[in-house]
Amino acid sequence: MSNDSIDDPRATAVEQLEAFGLSAYAARTFVALSSLGTGTARDVSQVSEVPRTRVYDAIDELQDRGLVDVLESSPREFWAISAETTSRSFEQEMQNRTNLLRDSLSELEPVERTVEQRGVWTVDGQRTITDRVLEFFEEAAEGIVYMTVEDLLTDDLIDGLSDAAERDVRIQLGGVSADVQDRIQDDVPGAEMFESLWLWSDTPAGRLMMVDGQKVLVSALVNGDDGDPSDPRGETAIWGAGETNSLVVVLKAIFTWRLERDDEVP
Amino acid sequence: MSNDSIDDPRATAVEQLEAFGLSAYAARTFVALSSLGTGTARDVSQVSEVPRTRVYDAIDELQDRGLVDVLESSPREFWAISAETTSRSFEQEMQNRTNLLRDSLSELEPVERTVEQRGVWTVDGQRTITDRVLEFFEEAAEGIVYMTVEDLLTDDLIDGLSDAAERDVRIQLGGVSADVQDRIQDDVPGAEMFESLWLWSDTPAGRLMMVDGQKVLVSALVNGDDGDPSDPRGETAIWGAGETNSLVVVLKAIFTWRLERDDEVP
DNA sequence: CTACTCGTCACCCGATTACTCACAAAAGAA
DNA sequence: TTCTTTTGTGAGTAATCGGGTGACGAGTAG
Numbered sequence: 001m002s003n004d005s006i007d008d009p010r011a012t013a014v015e016q017l018e019a020f021g022l023s024a025y026a027a028r029t030f031v032a033l034s035s036l037g038t039g040t041a042r043d044v045s046q047v048s049e050v051p052r053t054r055v056y057d058a059i060d061e062l063q064d065r066g067l068v069d070v071l072e073s074s075p076r077e078f079w080a081i082s083a084e085t086t087s088r089s090f091e092q093e094m095q096n097r098t099n100l101l102r103d104s105l106s107e108l109e110p111v112e113r114t115v116e117q118r119g120v121w122t123v124d125g126q127r128t129i130t131d132r133v134l135e136f137f138e139e140a141a142e143g144i145v146y147m148t149v150e151d152l153l154t155d156d157l158i159d160g161l162s163d164a165a166e167r168d169v170r171i172q173l174g175g176v177s178a179d180v181q182d183r184i185q186d187d188v189p190g191a192e193m194f195e196s197l198w199l200w201s202d203t204p205a206g207r208l209m210m211v212d213g214q215k216v217l218v219s220a221l222v223n224g225d226d227g228d229p230s231d232p233r234g235e236t237a238i239w240g241a242g243e244t245n246s247l248v249v250v251l252k253a254i255f256t257w258r259l260e261r262d263d264e265v266p
Numbered sequence: 267m268s269n270d271s272i273d274d275p276r277a278t279a280v281e282q283l284e285a286f287g288l289s290a291y292a293a294r295t296f297v298a299l300s301s302l303g304t305g306t307a308r309d310v311s312q313v314s315e316v317p318r319t320r321v322y323d324a325i326d327e328l329q330d331r332g333l334v335d336v337l338e339s340s341p342r343e344f345w346a347i348s349a350e351t352t353s354r355s356f357e358q359e360m361q362n363r364t365n366l367l368r369d370s371l372s373e374l375e376p377v378e379r380t381v382e383q384r385g386v387w388t389v390d391g392q393r394t395i396t397d398r399v400l401e402f403f404e405e406a407a408e409g410i411v412y413m414t415v416e417d418l419l420t421d422d423l424i425d426g427l428s429d430a431a432e433r434d435v436r437i438q439l440g441g442v443s444a445d446v447q448d449r450i451q452d453d454v455p456g457a458e459m460f461e462s463l464w465l466w467s468d469t470p471a472g473r474l475m476m477v478d479g480q481k482v483l484v485s486a487l488v489n490g491d492d493g494d495p496s497d498p499r500g501e502t503a504i505w506g507a508g509e510t511n512s513l514v515v516v517l518k519a520i521f522t523w524r525l526e527r528d529d530e531v532p
Numbered sequence: 533c534t535a536c537t538c539g540t541c542a543c544c545c546g547a548t549t550a551c552t553c554a555c556a557a558a559a560g561a562a
Numbered sequence: 563t564t565c566t567t568t569t570g571t572g573a574g575t576a577a578t579c580g581g582g583t584g585a586c587g588a589g590t591a592g
């Protein structure tokens with residue numbers, strides 16, 4: 001468990017710059033220059049541990065990206081742009097890249113994402129599973145049934161449900177305590193609540209989803225017996241789709257049976 | 267001049283994915299899967315030119331990032347998340363990274379960015395120069411004088427001027443034709459216009475900036491004699507700061523002389 | 533003139549990664 | 563069953579890239 005937030009700013013800055021495609025030397029050089037404001041190759045080399053003779057290459061790289069300016073004197077001096085300008089510049093580049101990616105990918109995406117019939121897909125990790133659930137929420141046309149441990153009902157999921165509700169998708173939500181139910185009612189007005197179908201909170205179960213009666217997902221918490229929802233990797237899920245998919249069939253049966261009973265006896 | 271926009275979507279998608287840190291194999295595998303929707307290692311290998319035996323590693327990499335799900339059967343099948351979800355995922359990661367970068371860098375940034383006195387800094391490339399100008403606009407406290415070729419007066423620069431104007435910075439803008447002046451007046455109400463100080467449009471001159479009477483920047487277009495503003499790299503600039511900086515001194519003299527004459531004879 | 537610094541180059545080496553091949557287990561066909 | 567093909571794993575090779583070091587001429591200062 002390395003301390004990431006307490007970590008010194010230099011390390012984090014270097015890490016991000018490298019993730020944005022800078023070489024290690026360039027990243028360290030830039031960070032050094034940022035704290036110096038202005039400096040020569042030797043200054044940079046001393047505070048950044050970059051070999052002096054290589055500072056020049058690093059500067060070239062940075063100059064091409066427009067991150068430093070050079071004062072042509074002897075010794076040469078270097079000047080780094082401000083933190084604000086730097087991050088805005090990368091922000092823009094990345095925005096641009098995500099747009100390019102979105103466009104090119106949707107262009108090649110097959111018109112109809114085939115609905116799988118047989119078999120069950122696996123997904124690991126809380127963040128990933130949530131993404132998957134959100135993806136399914138978006139494709140929902142008729143109804144969503146969602147039952148979850150409270151810790152896993154994050155804001156983005158509520159947003160997803162709310163969006164679906166606005167498209168007149170029927171929302172049925174279970175497993176949440178009374179006080180949280182009130183909050184949900186504000187964000188997702190049309191949502192119908194139902195009591196937990198089983199004793200839920202003590203099991204390692206995580207969530208349980210069904211959309212349009214033909215796509216389902218279930219997850220479990222997997223840190224030994226005591227699933228700890230705060231561990232982002234401690235969740236694993238499976239999902240399946242199609243009217244004849246076995247997972248779908250069995251869950252659909254259970255859900256409709258229980259939910260209709262609830263309807264009869266309110 | 268490679269055709270980038272006409273380029274096939276596959277290539278652009280792969281390029282972006284690699285920029286986001288995926289290996290070449292992983293990128294090509296994902297793109298292949300995206301267009302297939304679903305497929306086995308062999309399917310992927312055929313459309314992506316990735317050696318079949320390496321598809322598995324690529325899938326591992328993608329699975330860790332939450333970009334594909336795996337159907338555990340024989341042969342194994344792979345499923346790619348939608349274009350929308352993919353780009354949103356990267357968008358989020360990059361947003362996160364830029365924020366980390368912004369925070370860590372501003373933490374190390376020296377309280378006072380020292381005002382250089384001697385010497386002249388050089389900057390190349392239209393985009394970079396614009397960034398630099400914007401950075402100086404933001405630091406402006408009293409007044410901005412800006413004279414520019416019209417082609418270089420992009421929207422972000424007008425925004426920058428507008429922001430400064432709202433901070434009660436005096437804006438003096440020159441070199442733009444009458445019809446563009448009208449448009450500016452809408453966005454930057456307080457701006458004072460002045461006629462081009464010299465015959466401007468026929469020279470390779472690009473722009474000319476002074477903020478707070480102590481920081482100046484001048485640029486020139488450098489594609490042989492006929493500077494073509496549409497070439498993003500065809501501009502080169504120098505800037506200097508400080509009351510005693512020679513570049514500052516001389517430009518300040520010229521500006522105040524000409525602008526005060528304009529004031530006298532409106 | 534001497535001592536030192538600065539900037540460029542050439543080179544080495546270690547890590548990463550693309551790429552190939554061998555092979556055993558599994559699935560399918562005869 | 564037995565034979566053949568396919569599938570997944572793992573080892574091993576080649577090449578590229580980037581970090582690290584040192585040599586050296588030119589420029590600068592005392």
